Structure formats: C-alpha cells, structure tokens
Amino acid sequence: DAKTTQPNSMESNEEEPVHLPCNHSTISGTDYIHWYRQLPSQGPEYVIHGLTSNVNNRMASLAIAEDRKSSTLILHRATLRDAAVYYCILRAVVRSQGNLIFGKGTKLSVKP
Amino acid sequence: DGGITQSPKYLFRKEGQNVTLSCEQNLNHDAMYWYRQDPGQGLRLIYYSQIVNDFQKGDIAEGYSVSREKKESFPLTVTSAQKNPTAFYLCASSILDYSEQFFGPGTRLTVL
Numbered sequence: 676d677a678k679t680t681q682p683n684s685m686e687s688n689e690e691e692p693v694h695l696p697c698n699h700s701t702i703s704g705t706d707y708i709h710w711y712r713q714l715p716s717q718g719p720e721y722v723i724h725g726l727t728s729n730v731n732n733r734m735a736s737l738a739i740a741e742d743r744k745s746s747t748l749i750l751h752r753a754t755l756r757d758a759a760v761y762y763c764i765l766r767a768v769v770r771s772q773g774n775l776i777f778g779k780g781t782k783l784s785v786k787p
Numbered sequence: 788d789g790g791i792t793q794s795p796k797y798l799f800r801k802e803g804q805n806v807t808l809s810c811e812q813n814l815n816h817d818a819m820y821w822y823r824q825d826p827g828q829g830l831r832l833i834y835y836s837q838i839v840n841d842f843q844k845g846d847i848a849e850g851y852s853v854s855r856e857k858k859e860s861f862p863l864t865v866t867s868a869q870k871n872p873t874a875f876y877l878c879a880s881s882i883l884d885y886s887e888q889f890f891g892p893g894t895r896l897t898v899l
Binding site: 716775 | 806822825828829830832833875877879887888889890892893895
C-alpha cells in the first residue's frame with residue numbers, strides 16, 4: 676500500500692488559516708486521498724477526499740498537486756475545536772479489504 | 788438520528804477473561820470494521836465485514852473473534868489469547884467497502 680508522510684505536529688492561531696501538508700510520492704492512479712481527524716478520546720471523523728481536482732466542503736478544502744505526489748488540507752479559519760490529530764490516507768477504489776491505513780498523523784494545536 | 792454506537796465506553800477486565808465489545812449501526816451500511824488504537828499511534832485493523840454472515844481478518848486478528856449475524860451489529864470478542872488487550876477499540880461502518888467510514892465513540896478496554 677502506498678504510504679503517506681505528514682509532520683508530527685503543527686501549531687496555529689485561532690481564526691487563522693491552517694495548511695496541513697501530506698506527501699504521497701508512491702500514489703497510484705486509482706488511489707483517492709482521504710483526510711480524517713480525531714479529537715481526543717473520540718473516534719476519527721471524515722473530513723474530505725479527492726482524486727485529482729481540488730475539493731471544497733463545509734469543513735475544509737483539499738488542494739492536490741498536479742503530479743498528485745502531495746496534497747494539502749486547508750482549514751480556512753482555525754477554531755479551538757479544530758485541535759485534533761489529522762490523518763492523510765490513500766484509498767484505492769477497488770473492491771478490496773476496504774480498511775483505512777492510518778499513520779501517526781499530524782497533531783494540530785490551536786492557540787487562542 | 789442515524790449513527791454508530793459502541794458500548795460500554797470504559798471496560799475493565801481481569802487477565803484471562805474473555806470480553807465482548809458491542810457495535811451497532813442504524814445507517815443501513817453493509818461494511819463494518821473493528822480497529823485498535825494504542826497511545827500515540829494510528830489505528831490498526833482487527834476484523835472487517837463486507838456483508839452479513841461474512842468477515843475477514845485484518846492485520847492484527849490474533850486473539851480476537853467477531854460475528855456478523857445481523858446487518859446492524861458487529862460485536863468483537865477479546866479473548867484471553869490476546870496478549871496485550873489494553874487499548875482503545877473503534878468500530879466503523881461504511882456504505883461500500885471503499886466509501887467514507889463513520890466511526891463510533893470507541894471503547895477503552897483496560898486489563899487489570
């Protein structure tokens with residue numbers, strides 16, 4: 676399975692934008708890029724996913740490099756509730772085991 | 788409200804005892820998953836089920852067992868054969884085996 680690389684931790688100030696990077700140099704053509712986040716002592720929560728084009732939803736935006744070897748999750752205005760561990764995950768769209776392969780993610784701290 | 792529930796939230800077990808963790812969903816999802824999370828780590832797949840009466844081992848199935856007799860339910864039994872069962876256990880479900888996963892709140896198991 677293709678792997679992803681994320682910084683261990685990042686800090687942000689409240690109400691400022693946050694750019695969370697993810698490298699996935701071995702991504703294959705059938706891999707979608709998924710982002711989940713996990714608040715302390717809770718289950719992970721789906722954030723966004725994309726294949727080639729940039730994607731926006733109510734929670735965040737996903738910017739995907741043209742060569743698809745990296746992507747960036749963008750939180751437009753960080754709030755204290757956004758403090759969580761963010762996981763970047765590659766997911767092949769084929770009938771398979773179907774599980775998500777989680778790395779250690781990026782721990783985002785948000786300062787008031 | 789549709790969702791996925793896990794019970795209990797906290798569970799204590801004496802060494803050598805089997806214990807069953809509950810997972811129920813009313814989202815009408817076909818696929819269900821069990822993950823284990825250790826402190827500071829990502830999630831690892833224990834078992835998954837793509838359809839009723841069928842399930843497959845994940846990466847760390849040894850010492851665990853599951854059943855899928857009903858679409859809504861996917862209980863996990865932690866047996867005495869599991870050498871280090873103290874962990875945070877998360878159940879998830881998805882419409883298809885490659886679509887976004889919805890996670891329950893988790894069960895924190897402590898072996899005394």
